[in-house]
Amino acid sequence: MISYYKKHINNIYNFNFFNALFILTVILNGILLLGVKTNHMGFGHNSPINNLFSICDFYLLLIYVVLIIFTIGMDFKNSMSHISLCASKGKSNDYMIKKIMTIISQYGICYGITLINIIYCYNKIISGNNEMQNHLVMLIISSVITTIFVTSMTIFFIVLIKDIPKTIIVVISLYFVEEYLRRGQVTRKYGILAHRFYWDWRNMGFNIRVKLAYLAASIIMLVFSYFWLGRGTKK
């Protein structure tokens, strides 16, 4: 199913997005791995390893978010959302859900490569330092939950607003507002969202309940999106 819809999405854009992004991810991760292996790269606030993780994770997510918005948003602009809904066998829009699942699965592959690489590099650098090992767990939980939240939020808003430019503005601004709130005095303690790992986090504390609240919000948004996709009316 995934490979069929992957080909279909590539045909829509007349460009093999997924292969291009996969190659980009592999190259960036290769550079990261090479840097760690050859130069014994350190891991700090402004270290190359941290910045590379940002590129692989944060920027890659933004690219996929935009891809979801365009791929789904175009269906609302043309007749495909209605035609495919009538053709669906269930309560929701099978066609659009399968396209979303295809994009997420492709992002999942790129994200997985990055995550495994980061864990490998991190372990290579810290070699048995328990305090730093704890930071790695924080980084992984934060990154995974943020990724799930931002993806769910994107799907939720494109299904709700059904308009590409408006959704891009809403999702990107919400994302950036959240990212910057995290650095503000009031909310930094709880780490609202986290993609970039900051070395001075070690004194910030980590509130798992906040992360779980984001996870719960993500599930709620996905459930709403599923049912809203099954309704044919345009706003």
Place this chain on the structure above:
Amino acid sequence: MFCGMGGRKMSRMVVENLSYEYKKTKALSNVDFEVTDGLIGVLGANGAGKSTLMKLIATLLKVKDGDIRIDGTSYKEGAGKIRGQLGYLPQDFVVYESLTGRELLDVLATIKTNYNKEEKNAHLNDIIRSFDMQDYIDKKIKEYSGGMKQKLGFAQAIIGDPKVIVMDEPTVGLDPEQRNIIRDLFPVMSKGRIVFVTTHIVEDIENYCNFLLVLNKGKLIFKGSKDDFVNEVKGYLWEDILDISETVILKNQVKIINSIPSGDKKRVRYISKEKLRDNAIAVDVSLQDAYIIHCALYDKESKND
């Protein structure tokens, strides 16, 4: 394979007391009818409620007041049970222009059917042949003319051999030649299934429809055969040659359908239950005339109420 005659029993759709409101605007009011296989023409002016009725039948709007049933399955049991038995051609058929016609049909067949690859290809080839699209089906949709695109719309609606097909204004925006080509496809589409065609152009359905539904301001003002539709208003259409002052007087008494200049006078056609002037002659009522007369009579009755 797709024409639906392969032993399938006749489908029956029952619409009961169907009403729909957009916020505070009533779009449909207590619509009732029962139809079986064949081409169902849905006539009505813009804003009459045609598209709302079609969206309800196509499960794009949720049935709240009243009910629709296909072969006993109620829409209120859930849209999921109905979808898959439906084909839909929206009013503005716009799809991905970078795809080829075959790629579009293929993806819709993948969603709609459980066929394996060979069955799916055979089914699509059957449809492509029936609509005579072999020459351009592998070209990108952006290279298609309006008529070719609309043919593709018909082809996608018939995928999976649905029991019901809904086509919302399928001839809008086409030139007369393309319109004729598209109209000629109606019999192919309606063989062994219920096909709804909405239009405000009477010629679109004049020669093909088996059953007629006429909507006016959200209400169903007629349901039945074309012949009954015309016969009901036979004797209501008159023609007379009048000068301008007489035309003005007549305009205040009755609804004038058209007035064509004829020398220094006008050849006027008007709707009236009885002959108003000695020179007036009764005119044969066409389907288009009947539509105008029915709507005029309904508006008059509504005003009197």
